Amino acid sequence: MTQREVFVTQQPLVTPECLSRAATQVAPDLLGCTLVRQFADGSQVRGVIVETEAYEPGDPACHAYRRKTNRNAVMFGPAGKTYVYLIYGVYHCLNVVTDLAGIPSAVLIRALELSPAPTLRDREKPHRVAAGPGKLCRALQIDLSHTNLWLQPGQPLWLEQRSPTLETEIATNSNSVIQTTRIGLTQGVDLPWRWYLADSQAVSRR
DNA sequence: CTTCCGATTGAA
DNA sequence: TCAATCGGAAGG
Numbered sequence: 248m249t250q251r252e253v254f255v256t257q258q259p260l261v262t263p264e265c266l267s268r269a270a271t272q273v274a275p276d277l278l279g280c281t282l283v284r285q286f287a288d289g290s291q292v293r294g295v296i297v298e299t300e301a302y303e304p305g306d307p308a309c310h311a312y313r314r315k316t317n318r319n320a321v322m323f324g325p326a327g328k329t330y331v332y333l334i335y336g337v338y339h340c341l342n343v344v345t346d347l348a349g350i351p352s353a354v355l356i357r358a359l360e361l362s363p364a365p366t367l368r369d370r371e372k373p374h375r376v377a378a379g380p381g382k383l384c385r386a387l388q389i390d391l392s393h394t395n396l397w398l399q400p401g402q403p404l405w406l407e408q409r410s411p412t413l414e415t416e417i418a419t420n421s422n423s424v425i426q427t428t429r430i431g432l433t434q435g436v437d438l439p440w441r442w443y444l445a446d447s448q449a450v451s452r453r
Numbered sequence: 454c455t456t457c458c459g460a461t462t463g464a465a
Numbered sequence: 466t467c468a469a470t471c472g473g474a475a476g477g
Contacts, residue, residue: 300460302460308460309460310460313474313475314474316473316474317473318472318473318474319473332459332460332472332473333459333470333471333472333473334459334460334461334462335458335459335461335462335469335470335471336459336469336470336471336472337461337462337469337470337471338461338462340460340461342460355460357460379461379462380460380461381461381462382461382462391472429460430460430461431459431460431461432459432460433458433459433460435460451461
């Protein structure tokens with residue numbers, strides 16, 4: 248019997264320490280990292296993060312801008328947890344909580360390049376299936392039950408660092424990352440707190 | 454309690 | 466340009 252060994256090169260995890268910095272620092276650093284979704288049966292769907300936005304204290308667009316509520320409470324806690332909310336009663340959005348406890352902030356994951364590309368009977372182009380915060384949550388079956396969870400193996404979601412190849416590319420080529428203003432906001436529209444990988448076809452919008 | 458609204462998406 | 470659809474936040 249011929250059997251081939253399959254070597255899974257798993258990158259180091261993105262740890263709470265790494266995430267315990269300003270959201271505006273973490274957001275660009277998450278580009279190229281992999282979001283892993285593991286289901287109850289052990290199966291996984293992975294996606295490389297290609298677009299992010301930062302939300303910080305003093306930012307009128309931040310859900311924690313006014314006060315601490317039941318919904319945004321997790322943003323006031325330590326870095327490394329999920330913050331999922333429902334938008335327009337239709338879509339869910341996934342955030343990674345950042346910075347020190349007491350500094351409510353988070354990074355919105357806006358788009359993923361799924362691997363392998365989904366083979367759905369979908370009218371959508373495969374590389375666009377997770378091209379948007381609502382779409383990626385739909386693709387990875389993320390809902391309100393996934394808020395306030397630690398991002399670590401054993402949980403439904405966790406983060407892995409960039410591959411050495413991508414790390415080199417991003418570190419070497421200053422044109423590989425684009426920084427612009429955020430999308431869909433009614434407040435804080437001028438803050439340049441959105442980042443995306445220039446080469447990605449999964450970016451929600453340019 | 455009532456009213457209003459949104460860090461979206463895709464169809465018209 | 467605009468509706469869908471609902472949890473949460475604000476106001477009375």
